[in-house]
Amino acid sequence: MHTAALEILGVRKAFIRKQRSQQRRGGRKRRAKEEVVALRGIDLTVGRGEVFGVLGPNGSGKSTLIRLVSTLLLPDEGTIRVFGHDIEKDPLSVKRLINRVSVDAAFFKKFSPIENLMYAARLYGLPGGAARTEMRAILTRLGLKEATFHHPMEQMSRGMQQKVAVARGFLTSPTLLLLDEPTTGLDPHSKRDVQAFVREIRETHDATVLLTTHDMDEADRLCDRIAILDDGRIVALDTPGGLKALVPSRNNEKPTLEDVFIALTGHGFAEAEAKKEAVA
Amino acid sequence: MSRLVREMRGAYAFVERNVNLIKRYWGWEIVWLIYSLTNALAITYIGNGMSAISGQEIDTQYVVTYLLVGALIWQYLSVIFYAISEMIAWERWEGTIEYTFMAPVSRPTHLVGTTLFAIGYGVVRTAVILAIVAAFFRLDLSGANLGGAVLMLLAGSVSFVGLGIVAAVLPLLYPERGAQMTNAVAAILLLISGVYYPVETLPGWLQRIAAASPATYVIDGLRGCLLEGAPTSRLLPTALLLIGVGLAIIGIGLAVFRYVERYAKRTGRLKRSG
Numbered sequence: 001m002h003t004a005a006l007e008i009l010g011v012r013k014a015f016i017r018k019q020r021s022q023q024r025r026g027g028r029k030r031r032a033k034e035e036v037v038a039l040r041g042i043d044l045t046v047g048r049g050e051v052f053g054v055l056g057p058n059g060s061g062k063s064t065l066i067r068l069v070s071t072l073l074l075p076d077e078g079t080i081r082v083f084g085h086d087i088e089k090d091p092l093s094v095k096r097l098i099n100r101v102s103v104d105a106a107f108f109k110k111f112s113p114i115e116n117l118m119y120a121a122r123l124y125g126l127p128g129g130a131a132r133t134e135m136r137a138i139l140t141r142l143g144l145k146e147a148t149f150h151h152p153m154e155q156m157s158r159g160m161q162q163k164v165a166v167a168r169g170f171l172t173s174p175t176l177l178l179l180d181e182p183t184t185g186l187d188p189h190s191k192r193d194v195q196a197f198v199r200e201i202r203e204t205h206d207a208t209v210l211l212t213t214h215d216m217d218e219a220d221r222l223c224d225r226i227a228i229l230d231d232g233r234i235v236a237l238d239t240p241g242g243l244k245a246l247v248p249s250r251n252n253e254k255p256t257l258e259d260v261f262i263a264l265t266g267h268g269f270a271e272a273e274a275k276k277e278a279v280a
Numbered sequence: 281m282s283r284l285v286r287e288m289r290g291a292y293a294f295v296e297r298n299v300n301l302i303k304r305y306w307g308w309e310i311v312w313l314i315y316s317l318t319n320a321l322a323i324t325y326i327g328n329g330m331s332a333i334s335g336q337e338i339d340t341q342y343v344v345t346y347l348l349v350g351a352l353i354w355q356y357l358s359v360i361f362y363a364i365s366e367m368i369a370w371e372r373w374e375g376t377i378e379y380t381f382m383a384p385v386s387r388p389t390h391l392v393g394t395t396l397f398a399i400g401y402g403v404v405r406t407a408v409i410l411a412i413v414a415a416f417f418r419l420d421l422s423g424a425n426l427g428g429a430v431l432m433l434l435a436g437s438v439s440f441v442g443l444g445i446v447a448a449v450l451p452l453l454y455p456e457r458g459a460q461m462t463n464a465v466a467a468i469l470l471l472i473s474g475v476y477y478p479v480e481t482l483p484g485w486l487q488r489i490a491a492a493s494p495a496t497y498v499i500d501g502l503r504g505c506l507l508e509g510a511p512t513s514r515l516l517p518t519a520l521l522l523i524g525v526g527l528a529i530i531g532i533g534l535a536v537f538r539y540v541e542r543y544a545k546r547t548g549r550l551k552r553s554g
Contacts, residue, residue: 015548067551070382074545095384106375108297110304119300122293123383125286152304168379 004081005176005208006046006069011078013039013064038064040232041078051202051209053223055216055257061232062212063102066180069210070100082176096124099174103181105165109154113139113164116153117171124172131171138167143193159190166194170201177201179211183218191218198222216257226257230265290385294393298363298401301370317409320351321416323476328417342507344417349506350475352413353499356406356433357440358466363398364391364444368451369459381550387537391530395441402437421506428512429505435522436498442529443469443494449540455549469495494529497522 019032038061046052054062067073068080071091079086085093107116114135121131139149142163153161162182169177179198183191195218201207213219219226220240227237236243240257247255247263255263262268302309327343367390371377380390447465451458472486473479473495479487490496501518504510544550 067378067548070378072378072382072545072550073548074542076546092384092386095382098382100379100382102378104375106379108301108304108374108376111300115300119293119297120379120383122289122296123380123385125289125384127289 003048004045005048005050005083006044006052006210007079007081008042008044008065008069009079009081011039011042011065011068011075011080012037013061013068013073013075038232039068039075042232042234044227044234044237046208046210048208049202049206050224051198051211051222053219053226054210054212054229055214055219055226055261056212056229057214060229062214062229063180065229066100066102066178066210066212069176069178070098071095097175098178099124099169099172100178100180101165101169101182103184105158105161107153107161107164110152112150112152113144113156113167114149116164117168120168121171126172135167135171138170139164142167142197143190159186162186163190163194166197170197173205173207175207177207177209179209181213182211183213183215195222216261220257228257228261228264230261235264236260286384287386287389290383290389291393291396293385294367294390295397295400298394298397302401313405313408316355316405317412320348320355320409320413323351324348324413324417341418341420345419345421345507346503347476348413348417348419349503350499352406352410353433353436353502354470354475355409356402357436357495357498358470359402359405360395360398360437360440361444361447361466361469362462363401364394364441365447365450365462365465366459367391367394368448369462372451372455372459378550381541387534387541391441391445391534398441398444399437423509424507425505425509425512425515428510428515429502431512431519432498432501432505432515432522435519435526436494436502438523438526439494439498439529440526442526442531442533445530445533445537448533449537452537452540452544452549455551469493472496474499494522494525 014035014037017034017036019034042061042065044052054065056062064073068075069082069087071087071094074088081087082094082097085097087094108119111119114132117135117139118128118131121135122128126134136146136149140146144160144163144167148156148160153164156164162185166182169179182198183194186194198209198211199222202209209222211219211222223240225237225239226243227234228243229235236246238246243257243260244255247259249255250259258268324344324347327345327347328340330338330343331340368377371380443465447462450461450465454461472482472490473493474490475495479490479496479500482490497518501510501515501522505515
């Protein structure tokens, strides 16, 4: 049995972006292409049963990392293994072990939660009857009222849609759950519901969680270990306490993860995001 | 859980999802049915008006049936083609493509589910259009070989499943305009395959391209069955050839799809749009 739920070894990922402007070369008009590096040689190992956080500003490479582990992207260099299965050589085995909740609750908009979840359950080979019972239990646990189970998703609030997305992620009992900013844009109450559910799942199921977030408090509260990602590089990796110990206290106030980020990268989250947007 | 049961559930997911899409977008279904119906009627009325147009005595009944058979077969084949070629476009539009592609479902299973739905949907839709159109024209199919017609239709479906898979890579490669590009593929097949006129009326170079279109043989065979009552034994070699060619196109389509899916994962083109 593999003790490492996830191994990421020397992973690099870049995208080619076409420029809007045109350049003349030898009298011919050509669209210039630019390489945008999202991840620059990432190495990390997540142990079985661990809640591992990846903390970084928008554009730092968090979602690219999640998409790579989800088999939706292929690395340019390096290897990713989920419980020993290589994502490139054995993607079907990897897919059976994972599920993902992303910031964009992507659903068939006119379908009800039950119809969307049933589609997901069948894709993962779950029997219809058992899946129906399970999905009702999870939706209820997440605070959705029975009356909303058959409403079209497009009539639901962002918070309710995200809860259905969380239910879809948990429905298939994934061994490795990938949470890509699952609480971004949620109201405080919905945020607490989702965070409590993640803690509950971790305690009651044999699940490993890879959580990306730019919410420092969320990372601090939920994660056993955290990697800080900046511009495609891991700049620090430790327990929340270990990371905070890297920074001295000021005015008798304990350092926060934001202090750690600023100390390690030389800039704050907002600054990093603004810089990324300016480049884009 | 046995692999087979899991794959069958996976295939059924696509059938059930597509049926749900029809239920949820029923207004669009009615609009499209009206469009298809009026299209079939308009084309068939050309046959009714041929004597008046040319000022010569012609066998109107034969021309009407000739055009109607073409219109109905094209309805059926194009429904299969679009249902399969749009399997990616729908997911892009709804924004669910990443979830479907990260699910543990093999691409052949994805295809089997989509094909089962496409054939069922195509049969029901064509039957509805036939029932309505039959009220407008006097159709004499008393001498038709209906069993042979079904054989040819099924044989032709195999090829269109393959062509649909090949066309489905377009929305995968071109997130914004790929779906529209599949229309161009369908339009070319319509032009060259003798749907509304004999292939011999086309210029020589187009006739040579028409010889490579499976639809040319499906439509020719079906007209033989329905208009001339051609015996099944005469159709069998063409039907077997169509099935063989269709299976080859499916094989090529799957290989192309696998290659393009890998390319899309390398370049980040699976990301949702829409």
